[in-house]
Amino acid sequence: MYVIKVKGIAKIPDYVQLRDDKFTLLAYFRVDRPDKSLEKLGLGDKQAYIMNFVNDLPFGQIAKLEI
Template sequence: MYIIKVKGIAKIPDYVQLRDEKFTLLAYFRVDRPEKSLEKLGLGDKLTAIMNFVNDLPFGQIAKLDI
């Protein structure tokens, strides 16, 4: 799975994209509200680990997330 953190501008908040190995979008959620999207994807139990990774990730970079 790949993760991308997108910087928002003005009234648009920061977002996170989760993509699979074929780069298909799996989830797209606000950095400050990840719970609902991660629960829907079945990753609710990994919320803390994913958000720690997101907080350390610079904006605009693609990183491989091994969960």
């Protein structure tokens, strides 16, 4: 799974994209509200790990997340 952290501009908040190995979009959620999207994907139990990874990730970079 790949993670992309997107910087918001003005009133648009920061977002996170989760993509699979074929780069298909799995989830798109605000950095401050990941709950529903991760639960929907079945990753609610890994939310703390994913959000720690996202918080350390610089904006605009693509990183591979091993789950």
